[in-house]
Amino acid sequence: DAGVIQSPRHEVTEMGQEVTLRCKPISGHNSLFWYRQTMMRGLELLIYFNNNVPIDDSGMPEDRFSAKMPNASFSTLKIQPSEPRDSAVYFCASSPTSYTGELFFGEGSRLTVL
Amino acid sequence: AQRVTQPEKLLSVFKGAPVELKCNYSYSGSPELFWYVQYSRQRLQLLLRHISRESIKGFTADLNKGETSFHLKKPFAQEEDSAMYYCALTPTSGSRLTFGEGTQLTVNP
Numbered sequence: 001d002a003g004v005i006q007s008p009r010h011e012v013t014e015m016g017q018e019v020t021l022r023c024k025p026i027s028g029h030n031s032l033f034w035y036r037q038t039m040m041r042g043l044e045l046l047i048y049f050n051n052n053v054p055i056d057d058s059g060m061p062e063d064r065f066s067a068k069m070p071n072a073s074f075s076t077l078k079i080q081p082s083e084p085r086d087s088a089v090y091f092c093a094s095s096p097t098s099y100t101g102e103l104f105f106g107e108g109s110r111l112t113v114l
Numbered sequence: 115a116q117r118v119t120q121p122e123k124l125l126s127v128f129k130g131a132p133v134e135l136k137c138n139y140s141y142s143g144s145p146e147l148f149w150y151v152q153y154s155r156q157r158l159q160l161l162l163r164h165i166s167r168e169s170i171k172g173f174t175a176d177l178n179k180g181e182t183s184f185h186l187k188k189p190f191a192q193e194e195d196s197a198m199y200y201c202a203l204t205p206t207s208g209s210r211l212t213f214g215e216g217t218q219l220t221v222n223p
Contacts, residue, residue, distance in 0.1 A: 003157070033211070035213075041215065042120075042200065042213055042214060042215035042216045043158075043200060043213035043216070044213075045210065045211065045212065045213075048210065056210055091158065093158075101146050101148045101160075101163060101202065101204040101211055102148075102160045102163070103160070103211060105157045105158040105159065106157065107157055
């Protein structure tokens with residue numbers, strides 16, 4: 001298994017543009033997490049899904065952020081419109097069950113908003 | 115609410131010296147605690163969990179409920195230990211994993 005796959009690995013965009021980040025979890029995992037990593041705040045949980053259903057989206061910064069998981073093998077995190085303060089590394093992670101602390105992370109998508 | 119605090123953003127030691135990365139947490143129940151590590155140009159990965167009571171790569175961590183701490187220790191640091199370390203907490207009843215701010219460890223030759 002190639003592990004959790006994220007795309008794009010790097011994205012540079014201008015303020016106001018729409019950004020879509022993609023994630024393919026490990027096959028058979030039923031929980032999926034989106035995290036944002038910044039120097040100041042470390043790793044922040046944005047949202048997580050269990051069996052494709054959003055369970056907790058309290059970490060989503062504001063209405064500009066949205067996440068979907070249309071099926072067990074694909075999820076997207078969308079930012080519209082993007083702002084410079086959204087610049088960060090966005091990680092997707094998956095887990096085989098809902099009640100373990102072991103997450104399997106992707107390599108991250110580094111977003112720069114100019 | 116659950117919270118994890120890592121008071122040191124940067125920690126630098128010399129090879130062979132002991133190292134301790136501090137982690138404090140706040141949670142009203144009985145959480146599960148973890149340490150994750152991110153080596154340069156690698157994925158974030160689980161290093162160890164408190165329920166396993168194991169030593170991984172020479173690292174150990176003891177959960178101290180009285181002090182609500184879960185410090186990571188290694189008696190003799192190696193250069194390959196240089197990495198970003200995250201302490202994390204999850205409630206035993208749920209899957210939300212909360213991370214601390216991270217500590218960048220540098221082991222100098």
